[in-house]
Amino acid sequence: MVKKRVTAKEIARELGISVMTVSRALNNRPNVDEETRHKVINTARRLGYVPNGIAKSLVMQKTFTIGVVVPEITHSFFPEAIRGIEEVTSKSGYHLILTHSAEDAARESDVLHLLERQRVDGILISKAQTVEKDEVYEQLVRQRLPVVFFDRCVQGIGVNCVSVNDEEGAKEITEHLIVVHRYPRIAHLSGPQHVSIGEARLRGFKIALQSRDWPFYEGLVVEAGFHESGGYSAMTKLLEMPPEQRPRAVVAVNDPAAFGAMKAIQDWGLKIPQDIALVGFSDDIRSELMDTPLTTVHQPAYEVGKKAAEKLVAVIEGTSSGIEEIVVGTQQVIRNSCGCNLESNWPG
Amino acid sequence: MVKKRVTAKEIARELGISVMTVSRALNNRPNVDEETRHKVINTARRLGYVPNGIAKSLVMQKTFTIGVVVPEITHSFFPEAIRGIEEVTSKSGYHLILTHSAEDAARESDVLHLLERQRVDGILISKAQTVEKDEVYEQLVRQRLPVVFFDRCVQGIGVNCVSVNDEEGAKEITEHLIVVHRYPRIAHLSGPQHVSIGEARLRGFKIALQSRDWPFYEGLVVEAGFHESGGYSAMTKLLEMPPEQRPRAVVAVNDPAAFGAMKAIQDWGLKIPQDIALVGFSDDIRSELMDTPLTTVHQPAYEVGKKAAEKLVAVIEGTSSGIEEIVVGTQQVIRNSCGCNLESNWPG
DNA sequence: TTGTATGCGTTATCAT
């Protein structure tokens, strides 16, 4: 025999008034006698009344819920970003339904439908790696469901987006290898090309070489994906080349890929940066702790989450100023793996 | 002029049948002519019908939603645990409302009320540090809202709980320092004593000393909290003691606290483990990457999340076998900071 | 200031 939850009706009955007066009193609406309001509030407390958000959502046609879709939840970038999102949305009175696509297109499509069914007021999404067609997203846009992409964006379907300056970041870190260190034969461990950050970072890499008149070798671009294992195997391919063709420096699409590359280089009996220099992207929490601390590009994940959430809330509440592609700046973090600060590694 | 969402009523009107038949057809209920079912499914697809989960929840008195409350979202333990939770719940058809208390009692109370208003079917919670009174939790229990604690538990209020074997883990790692290394004067950087893991680990520490007839010094137990900064200042207090009273080895309540202690010891010009040995707890992703890799206790975070979610779903669906305190085993990870494997640090 | 009728979108129940 489970005790049922107390509703506004019970409060009304208890006080011999109508449900409407109870509703008005509890929601601080005008046209309620102060005394009745007090009585309502008191008996509500006494009875342990908790308003039913579901019923409220149904009648208000608004859930105050935002759906979040991330491809990975362990990866350090996303927890940070989620913290930024949570900070903003909770202040605006929204709460989050968290879902994760596990980098899988089918699963992403599933969770998006779930969020639609739950009538979320808006969606924040970072695209899964394996998604090839943007149809699912276009459908959301057609339904006029507010959507903001973050980190992994989709271009050309008229949707808001907050990302880091991937192209510029990749360009600058590559230029560092060219201008400061003058390494010949610079390679790139690339991300999947149908994911915006994979594509943008390769572009930045190429632009750097081009603008500095540095040679570009098609064979030195190898797809590695976003994880350590992919970095390891991609780097191994480069190491299997004849020594005179092997890269002298490597730009990895992100830090995990760089970690994999580090391991491959060490397994091959070579030293970083003396034999092969290496830089990453994302400033993973582990980067500064590697045997040779990794030179990388810092991504302000918290900032990205925050900006994306702010934009989404603005769209939902109708105060948004049109469709934007917001870009958050990155910062170079120069450590040792590029060849800088080498003396600090030597004892006394 | 926003196009309204299509409802079951539209489908019914379109086909000249009743809403009930539509509902039955769409939910694979019996007593529907196969032909009508097909027609319903087709026009539903054609019209882009998406069932309203809110309305469904209201009438079914069930939301298929689980609330998750974590004290920290960046800390590496919780993203892992959440992944375990997500894995289980999504398979059972539930989705997650994620909230975070930021280790703050007031905020935790707020989000719990939010989850109540949203009529979640159950709650998974890891207690915030600053919560002193368990009243809020007891209230949830009284409402018969299914609750399972994970990692940071609350005892004695008759609620399910999944945690790692904190006492045993702390005892074993302390015994390692005693039995293998025979260090005199072993200190403990403790966690807050009103948090279960803080209390259990101190207990394990004491039991180890006791059962091995090893001296216990009250002054060598200093509260450090769970973060790096607390570890640093607590360790500093120990270092300020006269050298002959200073600990020869330190058991930190968790890895971040140990990192802080490492820094303090280094800043003091002392070496780990030659001058002071140190062990942590949690096997943070950074632990193996420290200058002196940290000996620690591995916590299976994914496993904890998974087990907690499984228990909660069982409680919700009425298949639970009574109140349990499930304990997941830990594993010692012996690296160098305790004094083991020292030769591997020396060059060739 | 307060109350009544109506609707939000769905399912349960009882008819037909």
Place this chain on the structure above:
DNA sequence: ATGATAACGCATACAA
């Protein structure tokens, strides 16, 4: 096999 009606808990619109 199908339909009519009520109900879930609340808020809007209008009447009193």
